[in-house]
Amino acid sequence: MPASIEDVAKLAKVSISTVSRVLNRRNVVNAATRERVEKAIRELGYRPNVFARGLMLRKSNIIGLVLPDLHGEFYSEIIRGANEKTRQLGYHLTVSAAIESDDSHDIVAAVANQGLVDGLIAMISETNAGITDALATVDVPLVVLDGDVSGARHDCVVIDQSEGAAAMMNHLIKLRPGRPVIFVGGNETNLDSIDRLKAYRAAMSGAGLAVADEHVFHLDYDYQTAFDLGVEKVAEWSRIGASVFAANDEMAAGVIDAAIDAGLNVPDQLPVVGFDDTRIAQLTRPRLTTVHVPMAIMGASAVELLLQRIEDPKRPSTKMTLQSELVVRESCGAAVKIHQPGLRGIS
Amino acid sequence: MPASIEDVAKLAKVSISTVSRVLNRRNVVNAATRERVEKAIRELGYRPNVFARGLMLRKSNIIGLVLPDLHGEFYSEIIRGANEKTRQLGYHLTVSAAIESDDSHDIVAAVANQGLVDGLIAMISETNAGITDALATVDVPLVVLDGDVSGARHDCVVIDQSEGAAAMMNHLIKLRPGRPVIFVGGNETNLDSIDRLKAYRAAMSGAGLAVADEHVFHLDYDYQTAFDLGVEKVAEWSRIGASVFAANDEMAAGVIDAAIDAGLNVPDQLPVVGFDDTRIAQLTRPRLTTVHVPMAIMGASAVELLLQRIEDPKRPSTKMTLQSELVVRESCGAAVKIHQPGLRGIS
DNA sequence: CTGAAAGCGCTTACAG
DNA sequence: CTGAAAGCGCTTACAG
Structure with missing residues (x-):
């Protein structure tokens, strides 16, 4: 005792x-x-x-972090950033993620309503009917990651994907003027994927290039499905002189491997680029040209925002935008020296 | 209200x-x-x-998970497994990890003593003076992962590395009888690395092979340092017909990339294998032959053990051993079809 | 089967 | 600057 x-x-x-x-x-x-x-x-x-x-x-000093998933580098970096900042500010972090059987919206509600956490950080990667309702039931301070759920009264941290994606597209178009760019996206409803597709289309039309329907794909962010798609398509893509813009690094890796298996040289016969700049980007050969997304910083910033709101509940709700940034490595075929971004990017 | x-x-x-x-x-x-x-x-x-x-x-339904680090697939899988099982059993999980400035032992103590958690899962990857003391101050039920801290009265979950490591070594030795095997380990004090080295030595002497001191390396589990080592050594290793047994997949990837950069064919001119079977193992080319370690199951099992103890504090302390298993892919040069382990391995 | 009462370990006006 | 007392929202013997 x-x-x-x-x-x-x-x-x-x-x-x-x-x-x-x-x-x-x-x-x-x-x-x-x-x-x-x-x-x-x-x-x-x-x-x-x-x-x-x-x-x-009426305070636990615990904040909750709800993620759509717990697989992979992307989420583990967010957790890392959030965890570090949380501890630093004298709080504790509980982590939850959607698991097979349940929807992430349910979890948001569950975690928030159980009355344990002083505030909640929720990563919203899709917007749909359920999510707005679920968020409405949350009665603790809330910071939304990624999803810019409009109208709601809460803070959010988003990545400005458009800048990085635009830089990437322009880079690709400059390397192969007038040639098609293939877009390999995530789920059609995924917010990140939507943003990246939008930037893709904008850059294409900005360069006076048409976007053929058969050059836009929606997969699931996974290596394997991208590999499978690649097996089927790389020869054709290479033949028409296309480049591939994948919406994350894993899918880029899948396409690259399919291309190499097909005997193609990447980038010479098929440039392939990714998005996120996870650890994988430096493990593929050729190393991935990609867009750096400051994941750990996103987690840490969300914690800061949340604790500020907990301490001052009526401060105006803010939206923090983090910049993404083109990282040129080898898989695009540019003769540029490698640029390693540091921990910058807070706007 | x-x-x-x-x-x-x-x-x-x-x-x-x-x-x-x-x-x-x-x-x-x-x-x-x-x-x-x-x-x-x-x-x-x-x-x-x-x-x-x-x-x-006097019960919070929260359990704590303390990890030495939060980087990489390995830890994120443990979190995933623990998280899922925790939720399933009606508990919550808080995650903490050592960050640059602090020692994981301090964290174990901090988390345990703050009086919030009903129990604690701590991953101990090194044994030293501080750790035994820190564990002694923990006054909630405790499950230790990986580290088999002897003498203490708590449950633990360990991986039987020896079996997988032995299988791997025998596999390598059979492929290149009489040739040297290079061991690329983690920190000298890392428990996993120690186990794997032990299995390495046993297999070598079992095959009547001497282990030269200059064939055993202690790095830090990181891609980059392994790559750097590889840059310096692969030519020589290849010349003497050696194989490389790395103590994790990341280091194996580093060595492979160095070999490829040096113009060597892996596995023909230098077989390289890893350990853990993280996602990376399927992203390298050639794909990694490695040892599958059931990480998510380790996390889930720890949660089960912990909750059992919380409910019955005086049940005899148990040690759960999970089996590791050889997974043959391409990087060893064996002409065997690929074997994908499922979610098995509980003993 | 149900209620009145004590108590868990704190914080915070309210007096002094 | 300090103490006595009320109260936060529950659970659990103890009577009835």
């Missing part, structure tokens, strides 16, 4: 009120008594009971 | 005791009143206050 505030009070010969004051508002109490109390605390190894505190303060 | 148990009691015209009973021991209360109470709960959207409950029950 751990020591309680009463034990401390007894040992220090003061009331529990005074012990509590030493704990919470140190300066209010006389230096001599304070030292006596602190000594007692040390001797007893006293730590305030989290539940009793939470009951009075 | 959310509804309290008193609001429910009033609406249902019963005492709070009865409401509490409906919540906790449904069958004790008369069916008619129970229904009245449940209706009131529904109408009010009542949810018990977690802190008040925790204060009485």
